[in-house]
Each structure stands twice: as structure tokens, then as C-alpha cells.
Amino acid sequence: MDWINLLPDNLSVVEGWIKTFFLFMALLTIGPWALVFLYDLLLYLWRAIHYELPIVGGRARGRARPRAPTLTERPSGNPRTLGLARISSRGEDDDVGVGTNMEERDTIKARQRHTALADGNDGS
Numbered sequence: 001m002d003w004i005n006l007l008p009d010n011l012s013v014v015e016g017w018i019k020t021f022f023l024f025m026a027l028l029t030i031g032p033w034a035l036v037f038l039y040d041l042l043l044y045l046w047r048a049i050h051y052e053l054p055i056v057g058g059r060a061r062g063r064a065r066p067r068a069p070t071l072t073e074r075p076s077g078n079p080r081t082l083g084l085a086r087i088s089s090r091g092e093d094d095d096v097g098v099g100t101n102m103e104e105r106d107t108i109k110a111r112q113r114h115t116a117l118a119d120g121n122d123g124s
Helices: 008-051 102-118
Strands: none
Touching: none
8 A cells, every 4th residue: 555545455446536536626616717817917918018019009109008997086087986875964865966076066066056046946
């Protein structure tokens, strides 16, 4: 009996099948993660190399370097407003909408008050 085998010699075939099964299960578990990692690495390399190409690359065309998206800033540069709808200081529900920043919200509220006054309402 070898020092690697756990079972007696007459069950070495069974032990071989058990080893093969567990290696297959490890490959089945780790394989997709390894493929995703390899894909991500190749995509990163492709984008980095394509950015650096002399004539057709992004640097030659004056483009910005590729950046990962952030949770705090929109692609246009405006800040994101994360969270639930806010309640105004007067205790009323803020019906302007979720996702607008405070300056846009104030502008929309002022526009709503202006149109209400123009229609003859007192704005309440």
C-alpha cells in the first residue's frame, strides 16, 4: 500500500475514480470564475493597447482614457443623488422626482410656483 492511498490495494480503482470526480468538480466550480477573470484581463489589455495605438488609438484622437463608472458621478460630470425622495422643509411631499440634484429641484419648484401664480392660484 502506497503512502498516498487511503484505501487497500484492491480498491485503488475506486480511489482513482474518486480523485477524478473531485478534480472534475473543482474544475466545474473554479472554471467559470477563471474564464470570467481571463476575459476581464484580456478585455482590459485590449482596451489599454487600443488606447495607445499611434494612429487609430484613443490617445491619437484626443479621447479621454477609459474610466470605470462611479456611484457618485454621472458620465456627464454631474453628481448623482442617491437615496429616497426627500420631504421639503414645509413638511409637504417633494413631487419633483427622485434623482434630481438640489439646484434642479429648486428650479423646478420655482417654475411650478410661477405657473401657479400666473394661473391665479396662490401657490398652495
